[in-house]
Amino acid sequence: MAEASSAIPVTVLTGYLGAGKTTLLNRILSEDHGKKYAVIVNEFGEIGIDNDLIVESDEEIYEMNNGCVCCTVRGDLIRVVEGLMRRPGRFDAILVETTGLADPAPVAQTFFMDDEVRAKTKLDAVVTVADAKHLPLRLKDSKEAAEQLAFADVVLLNKTDLVSPGELAALERTIRAINPTAKIHRTERSKIELEKILDRGAFDLTRVLENDPHFLDADDHDHHHHDHHHHDHDHDHEHECGPGCTHDHHDHDHDHHHHHDENGVSDIHDLSVKSISLRAGELDAEKFLSWIGDITQTDGADILRLKGIIAFANDNDRYVVQGVHMIVEGDHQRAWRDGEKRESRLVFIGRNLDTDRIKAGFEACAA
């Protein structure tokens, strides 16, 4: 397997038709960054893409012959990445633009399940462009819209000029309810600084969550709201915002913050994708690793993504986990810093997740 440093980074751009993916793609390509990109698109759309190396491919889902329905990969990506990597040196990174109806799971899983793709490339981040005007409708009439948000490491809430500040705040609550760990950026015409979407290392265990000082801080009570336990799960009100709100162009923090004490998650009550945010003190390593292995096997089909930072008893290093469906990866990341609170935080994003059972299982791992 190639060293991580030499692996070509891959950024996946998802989002509904018309949300602004191609505009974002052209922004990435046209900026003066000195980098060369290979672009993989499903079809040449109406907006031209200005790049030397564009590969068109049919989105093709391959189920693995292991009896697992969620073990799917994108056959076209395996083929195209392999073709591109035959002649390295022509490009520095790969951008994959999916169709609006694409399921992001097989895209992400391709970079973990196919040995050759994994050896030569690394998935950097899933960037989802959401059209502020049409997102509520999309969430109601398609399951892909929620899945694309669920999978996102970065969400561009685009076309913000077409909706009111109140609507925007509600949209952010909705996105946050689906995905409490994604960074959310408000944009117009997909305008964003590239460092906010590229080189995120969102799947890199040495970096995952490292950039998220507020990981889970403000949002966990949203999702526990429905379980009526009301045990004392750290309502950390000293933090004003979730991870998406750490950027200076946001002025909606208070609105955001106050709202979620009341109405559980969002103004769209029939969200099929939701998240469970868990928090505990130090865990027993053996119990946790056994539990996370089991839960991703039994509930893997319903788990879209998971991310966590775990504090193991008698262990000076932070342990980080991330996963997609049944694939779960974990590793020690770095030593706990002085003054850093040794606690374990874990987020599941998925559908039909049994909050009580998952929570009980997690808490039973306590050291």
Added chain:
Amino acid sequence: MVGRLPATLHDGMTVAVKAGPHTLITGGEDGRVMRLDASGNATELKQKGNRWITQLAAGPKGVVAWGTGRDVTVRFEDGTTRDLKHERTVEGLAFFPKGIRLACAHYDGVTLHFPTEVKSSPQRLDWKGAHLGVTVSPDAAYVVTAMQENALHGWRLSDKRDMRMSGYPAKTKSMSWSAKGKYLATSGAPAAIVWPFLAKDGPMGKAPLELGTRGDAMVTEVACHPEQDVVAIGFSDGLIFLVRFSDAREVLLRRPGAAAITSLGWDTHGARLAFGSENGDCGVIDLRA
């Protein structure tokens, strides 16, 4: 003697190369298909297009097939063509020995066409999963595919009986039939995995030969000698062995290089072996020397 014959055939990368009888067929990311003959004359078989040519096959009497996405085109020596559509992307192409039948591997199986017979309906060989490459035995009795999940699948055409050949640690990318089709040599393990097809049930219930086993490198290419029961084996570190089936005796043909062997090919009578590697290092090994 080895000569050098440079020819620029494509804009951008050449995606697929196939050696036909006395010719080389190439497909590029420019969508073009070219034929280069031994004296260096290039002929365009298909004009440039939008999509990569990802699959190529060459048969006897100048018949050539290329695949781009779900579409396959067969071109006969007289220049006429026949288009064959598929529901899924074609991941592998192979002509039957006489060149009148074509196997197209795709998701969930293989489709067998008689390209010259417009009225005949294609035959399907079904097996769930992604089939990434296909080969036909020299006696036309077996079709074998390489699959996404590190296994081979085979069909005996007389009764469509399935056979599954598994246990590979990596994907099989290279398959080569020995002289007269007695063995099928394959890549995807630290040794060349060589399945016996001598008995009437083929490899069913039999263990394969494991030739040229190494501890620290994977087999990436295999090419059986055209006349004798020996196989050239290329490895991920650039080493090439020649190994005899009967006693597994190894001869070192090339020491490890900078990159994996990605291509091996014998001349007609097996006097010379050409090799290519991932980083562009290539050469010809003359066994008469």
